[in-house]
Amino acid sequence: MQDRMIPVKPTRPTLVLNGAGLPLGAIPLSRAVSLVMTHRAETLASEGVIRSPSVTLPAPTVIVRVGWVPSPRGVHTRVTKSALLARDRWSCGWCGMPGDTVDHIVPRSRGGRHEWANVVTSCLSCNNDKGSAMPDWSTLRVRPEAPSRLLVLSRQLARLGRGAWEPYLPAA
Ligand SMILES: [Zn+2]
Structure with a gap:
């Protein structure tokens, strides 16, 4: 248990779950420790330690809020x-490469609307290639629909936790 003695930064993000095991968000470690110390949360997983002048405590990586706290719905x-980038897993909906631009499937210049059914994450290259041409829907790799708040939050947290929190997040 050598790594338990490694001090960690108080700003390290901590995953927060509600009593049903659904994600609520991420908060700095210092805030998570304060919730645990005041019995408003319990530690589910920890790594390393956090030190103050008086105490050394296991540093939580995942905490569970005590009492009912609803997770995002709808x-x-x-x-x-x-939310769009999270829906499409930060990947281009046309070629599958990493992407971080918003593409209107039917271009706005052709009457395409700014709504979930008409937007997709795109890499710069595909976005530029497509220009104002009409789309080839058959090559679209994602279903352009409104994502649930829970899906978006879970994917954003999975990314923030760099995989370490995935066992605690809804499979998405
Ligand atoms: Zn692309």
Whole structure:
């Protein structure tokens, strides 16, 4: 258990779950420790230690809130870039390479609307190649639909935790 003695930064993100095991978000380690110390959360997983002048404590990587705290419900109604990128796993909907631009499937210049059914994550190259041409729907690799809030949050947290939190997140 050598690594248990490794001090970690108080800003390291900690995953927060509710009592049903659903994700609520991520908070800095210092805040997570404060929730645990005041019995508003329990530690589910830890790694390393956090030191103050008086105490050394296991540093939680995952905590569970005590008491009922609802997790996000429903679908994202408004299109946002961050939710779109999470829906499409930060990959181009046309070629599958990493992507971080918003593409209107039917171009706005041709009457395409800014709505979930008409947006897809795109790499710069595909976005430029396509220009204002009409899309070839058969090559689209994702289903352009409004994502649930829980799916978006889970994918954003999985990315933030660089895989370490995936066992604690809904399979997405
Ligand atoms: Zn592409």
